[in-house]
Amino acid sequence: MKIEEVQSTAKAQRIASHTHVKGLGLEADGTALPIGSGLVGQEKAREAAGLVVELIKSKKMAGRALLLAGAPGTGKTAMALGLKTTKGAKQLRLDPSIYESLQKEKVSVGDVIYIEANNGSVKRVGRSDAYATEYDLEAEEYVPIPKGDVHKKKELIQDVTLHDLDIANARPQGGQDIMSMMGQMMKPKKTEITEKLRTEINKVVNRYIDQGVAELVPGVLFVDEVHMLDIECFTYLNRALESTLAPIVVFATNRGVCQIRGTDVSSPHGVPLDLLDRMLIIRTMPYSVEEMVQIIKIRAEAESIKLLEDATVRLGEIGSQTSLRYSVQLLTPSRILAETQGRSEVSVDDIEETNDLFNDAKRSALALAQTEGYLM
Secondary structure (H helix, E strand, O other): OEEEEEEEOOOOOOOOOOOOOOOOOOOOOEEEOOOOEEEEEHHHHHHHHHHHHHHOOOOOOOOOOOEEOOOOOHHHHHHHHHOOOOOOOOOOOHHHHOOOOOOOOOOOOOOEEOOOOOOOOOOEEEEHHHHOOOOOOOOOOOOOOOOOOOOOOOOOOOOHHHHHHHHHHHHHOOOOOHHHHHHHHHHOOOOOHHHHHHHHHHHHHHHHHHHHHOOOOOOOOEEEOOHEEEHHHHHHHHHHHHOOOOOOEEEEEEOOOOOOOOOOOEEEEEOHHHHHHOEEEEEOOOHHHHHHHHHHHHHHHHOEEEEOOOHHHHHHHHHOOOOOOHHOOHHHHHHHHHHHHOOOEEOOOHHHHHHHHHOOOOHHHHHHHOOOEEEE
């Protein structure tokens, strides 16, 4: 008898470090929820990030950048991902006269209205008969919904990146002759996108924007560990931020005053002062034990791990003594330990055993200091 191991047919879903982050977790008025959209605590930082989102939406963030500064494990990358995943609401664009008429007629959802096409005047005919059974006694006049086709105007919008335009113009397709067709069938060679080509594309795009043919939708560039960049990179970024086509740049760092790479000059966050002056800086604060416990609960739910209450509290304590990253990394090994012992829930004993098996950064550094010389 031949026995083979069969791969599981269940769909595997990769859980990344910040899969649980769905947004900034803000109320409609911009105040931060204690726990919302996968983020816990950091209310001031999240409210500041919400204001930055409003600046970006209103297109008043040009030429500036955002710097997230804080100790390791305080949620800087999670905040940047929260900025990225913030969704805006769709809005209906109305002529001012139609809007005023709608306000004057006190039109609400379910009303049947008549709009005069020539002058835009709005008249409320009555309430739709679909709402006739809502109340027994009502003075409203119920009218049927008008039949027939609604005339619609379709507007086609194509999203194109500047890189797409650069590539299209770097490799222009020829005519319909034999050599051109053979060239298209062969493997295309990579063509260099020169600075001259980029300048020409920028001129064309700027002309389209001035004519109202195109609208610029700036992207978001996230640069983590910005203190690792050298002076040449900072010089380029300083110039690039002034460009009319520049994206929204979000930096993150966990350094205080340190040396700028490639120079002998020390500066706050390892960033030159002239570039630092262009940034809005958001500071993230260390998490409390209670906040760490909440984050571990959210993380365990994202990874489908069942934790006993005392195990969650113990992980929070370990996180406060070591780091939040280390305590989160203990989740999956602890679950595997529990499963090998035939349990579906992770207990304190599993956490303690896993904590003994693995070293955090502080314990590893202490072991190296005590046994100096045994490693190269």
